[in-house]
Amino acid sequence: xxxxxxxxxxxxxxxxxxxxxxxxxxxxxxxxxxxxxxxxxxxxxxxxxxxxxxxxxxxxxxxxxxxxxxxxxxxxxxxxxxxxxxxxxxxxxxxxxxxxxxxxxxxxxxxxxxxxxxxxxxxxxxxxxxxxxxxxxxxxxxxxxxxxxxxxxxxxxxxxxxxxxxxxxxxxxxxxxxxxxxxxxxxxxxxxxxxxxxxxxxxxxxxxxxxxxxxxxxxxxxxxxxxxxxxxxxxxxxxxxxxxxxxxxxxxxxxxxxxxxxxxxxxxxxxxxxxxxxxxxxxxxxxxxxxxxxxxxxxxxxxxxxxxxxxxxxxxxxxxxxxxxxxxxxxxxxxxxxxxxxxxxxxxxxxxxxxxxxx
Amino acid sequence: xxxxxxxxxxxxxxxxxxxxxxxxxxxxxxxxxxxxxxxxxxxxxxxxxxxxxxxxxxxxxxxxxxxxxxxxxxxxxxxxxxxxxxxxxxxxxxxxxxxxxxxxxxxxxxxxxxxxxxxxxxxxxxxxxxxxxxxxxxxxxxxxxxxxxxxxxxxxxxxxxxxxxxxxxxxxxxxxxxxxxxxxxxxxxxxxxxxxxxxxxxxxxxxxxxxxxxxxxxxxxxxxxxxxxxxxxxxxxxxxxxxxxxxxxxxxxxxxxxxxxxxxxxxxxxxxxxxxxxxxxxxxxxxxxxxxxxxxxxxxxxxxxxxxxxxxxxxxxxxxxxxxxxxxxxxxxxxxxxxxxxxxxxxxxxxxxxxxxxx
Numbered sequence: 001x002x003x004x005x006x007x008x009x010x011x012x013x014x015x016x017x018x019x020x021x022x023x024x025x026x027x028x029x030x031x032x033x034x035x036x037x038x039x040x041x042x043x044x045x046x047x048x049x050x051x052x053x054x055x056x057x058x059x060x061x062x063x064x065x066x067x068x069x070x071x072x073x074x075x076x077x078x079x080x081x082x083x084x085x086x087x088x089x090x091x092x093x094x095x096x097x098x099x100x101x102x103x104x105x106x107x108x109x110x111x112x113x114x115x116x117x118x119x120x121x122x123x124x125x126x127x128x129x130x131x132x133x134x135x136x137x138x139x140x141x142x143x144x145x146x147x148x149x150x151x152x153x154x155x156x157x158x159x160x161x162x163x164x165x166x167x168x169x170x171x172x173x174x175x176x177x178x179x180x181x182x183x184x185x186x187x188x189x190x191x192x193x194x195x196x197x198x199x200x201x202x203x204x205x206x207x208x209x210x211x212x213x214x215x216x217x218x219x220x221x222x223x224x225x226x227x228x229x230x231x232x233x234x235x236x237x238x239x240x241x242x243x244x245x246x247x248x249x250x251x252x253x254x255x256x257x258x259x260x261x262x263x264x265x266x267x268x269x270x271x272x273x274x275x276x277x278x279x280x281x282x283x284x285x286x287x288x289x290x291x292x293x294x295x296x297x298x299x300x301x302x303x304x305x306x307x308x309x310x311x312x313x314x315x316x317x318x319x320x321x322x323x324x325x326x327x328x329x330x331x332x333x334x335x336x337x338x339x340x341x342x343x344x345x346x347x348x349x350x351x352x353x354x355x356x357x358x359x
Numbered sequence: 360x361x362x363x364x365x366x367x368x369x370x371x372x373x374x375x376x377x378x379x380x381x382x383x384x385x386x387x388x389x390x391x392x393x394x395x396x397x398x399x400x401x402x403x404x405x406x407x408x409x410x411x412x413x414x415x416x417x418x419x420x421x422x423x424x425x426x427x428x429x430x431x432x433x434x435x436x437x438x439x440x441x442x443x444x445x446x447x448x449x450x451x452x453x454x455x456x457x458x459x460x461x462x463x464x465x466x467x468x469x470x471x472x473x474x475x476x477x478x479x480x481x482x483x484x485x486x487x488x489x490x491x492x493x494x495x496x497x498x499x500x501x502x503x504x505x506x507x508x509x510x511x512x513x514x515x516x517x518x519x520x521x522x523x524x525x526x527x528x529x530x531x532x533x534x535x536x537x538x539x540x541x542x543x544x545x546x547x548x549x550x551x552x553x554x555x556x557x558x559x560x561x562x563x564x565x566x567x568x569x570x571x572x573x574x575x576x577x578x579x580x581x582x583x584x585x586x587x588x589x590x591x592x593x594x595x596x597x598x599x600x601x602x603x604x605x606x607x608x609x610x611x612x613x614x615x616x617x618x619x620x621x622x623x624x625x626x627x628x629x630x631x632x633x634x635x636x637x638x639x640x641x642x643x644x645x646x647x648x649x650x651x652x653x654x655x656x657x658x659x660x661x662x663x664x665x666x667x668x669x670x671x672x673x674x675x676x677x678x679x680x681x682x683x684x685x686x687x688x689x690x691x692x693x694x695x696x697x698x699x700x701x702x703x704x705x706x707x708x709x710x711x712x713x714x715x716x717x718x
């Protein structure tokens with residue numbers, strides 16, 4: 001604390017991301033990274049942009065990321081003015097909170113959801129009300145039918161992995177014309193239905209995507225928002241009042257190439273989905289309850305073992321999973337889907353720990 | 360405009376960066392980029408981080424950019440907790456406005472200065488008062504001796520290029536203990552004295568640097584703030600409430616390598632300084648008045664020729680300089696220092712235009 005701090009700084013509760021261990025070969029199942037590398041085309045375009053002497057790096061990137069936005073728009077059958085690009089979907093979401101979710105009425109989001117949302121709300125002084133998930137950890141759309149300044153949740157939800165059908169999303173968007181509904185689709189490519197095609201029909205729908213999960217580019221920081229051009233305009237006005245050039249040259253080139261290699265994308269996501277189903281079955285065989293997941297992680301609890309203890313013991317073996325010390329979910333573990341070999345390392349260690357009663 | 364916009368969006372005046380022309384070989388002297396590529400070590404470390412298959416890109420970067428901050432701290436004889444890293448110094452400055460410059464009293468900055476400052480102030484609802492430069496376009500330190508919520512200006516100032524001596528900066532910082540003084544040293548490496556060594560002595564001093572100018576990394580987006588650990592803590596709290604991972608893996612590696620190759624840095628900046636002196640002399644020979652510059656640009660006017668017209672005619676020849684349509688400086692051009700060959704292309708075109716009375 002210091003007298004030089006602005007008032008807002010005292011009131012913040014910064015988000016704490018999952019640990020990035022500095023180990024040679026951790027089994028890292030704690031931050032929902034993709035176990036497969038990005039498309040080989042990504043490596044090629046970065047090398048090309050770099051050139052022999054890095055000549056291009058001395059020049060500012062395109063502040064509008066036009067080539068990237070056009071490629072992503074084409075991929076989704078949209079126009080470039082319906083696409084906003086930011087420095088990771090976390091930055092995109094922050095700008096969404098500031099540009100579209102700050103109104104007189106509180107915004108609504110689930111009590112169990114991406115824990116960055118309340119942090120953004122405090123940063124921008126956005127009032128919010130949380131809506132409890134039901135006992136099965138599912139979002140009940142009808143609970144959101146109340147006056148609000150906006151609605152936001154992930155689909156599939158995090159950290160539960162549960163997905164709503166598109167018909168539920170459309171029902172909500174159609175019944176909520178007075179404020180923006182933000183669907184954070186960070187995990188949509190692993191088995192849920194995207195609402196992206198609804199943006200042409202509903203001017204109050206904003207869909208957020210990331211390249212960090214299904215495109216294997218967490219290390220490059222590129223995310224998007226899709227919506228009516230007026231919503232995208234608001235995001236650009238804030239972005240251009242904050243940082244003209246949020247995406248560097250190599251990130252723009254990498255993300256564009258990732259969207260252009262659809263075969264790689266389909267192959268990697270299919271492999272992750274297959275590993276998720278295998279992991280789920282084996283966790284259940286070990287006595288875990290697992291929330292049915294449409295994401296690249298599973299959310300699981302064991303009646304006989306404390307989740308925090310399990311996570312701590314796994315960590316001693318350099319196996320990292322995520323535990324949230326939060327109401328309702330402090331007995332759950334969120335486990336990212338790795339390769340089958342990584343999942344097996346986890347399952348083997350769990351079995352040893354539990355057979356020895358964590359000895 | 361849309362009813363979905365937050366109120367703040369309606370009030371914004373987004374910053375407009377210099378044009379990034381999509382031409383094969385423009386003479387680009389409009390955004391103060393370095394005419395020389397970054398250190399060869401930058402290219403090597405990006406290639407190494409990329410590897411054969413881009414395996415590292417699937418993983419999140421270090422959210423704290425620790426290795427980079429430690430390298431930059433070591434370079435300046437500081438501790439890592441005195442260094443904040445952001446996605447370009449524009450992002451760093453935005454976070455500074457939100458975290459350290461929002462108080463009851465208005466902040467102070469020059470009437471002629473980096474035009475992003477009033478934009479940040481509007482984005483975060485920070486009251487400000489501008490202090491006129493004197494008739495020679497110089498900052499008069501004594502004019503800032505008044506109650507304030509903070510003080511910010513670049514040294515050298517932009518777009519004038521004029522630098523204050525370190526003794527003036529220290530006098531101001533010492534006489535202003537109740538609020539933060541931010542010295543934006545984007546251009547300091549081209550001939551001004553850095554205030555960075557004063558941060559150990561003055562807990563109210565924050566110094567901002569960028570890799571976009573003297574380190575030839577405008578394309579990679581890396582900037583820093585240096586100050587007392589309590590000031591840096593405030594910036595981190597805002598950053599961690601906004602975006603945990605602002606710097607991608609390749610940007611972190613690139614910036615670290617750039618700081619570790621001091622010989623390349625000294626050589627490039629020396630060449631730019633030599634070219635600036637040469638350009639200045641030749642502009643004066645053509646009848647221009649040139650503000651003495653300590654930056655990698657010059658600020659020049661010609662009594663006989665309208666600045667906007669000159670800029671437009673040069674643009675037709677694919678030569679880009681910056682013209683600001685702003686009070687007091689609308690008859691000036693800001694010309695980035697390129698290679699001697701680029702400066703000669705500019706000088707030759709100016710001569711032809713003026714000899715033909717712009718015909």
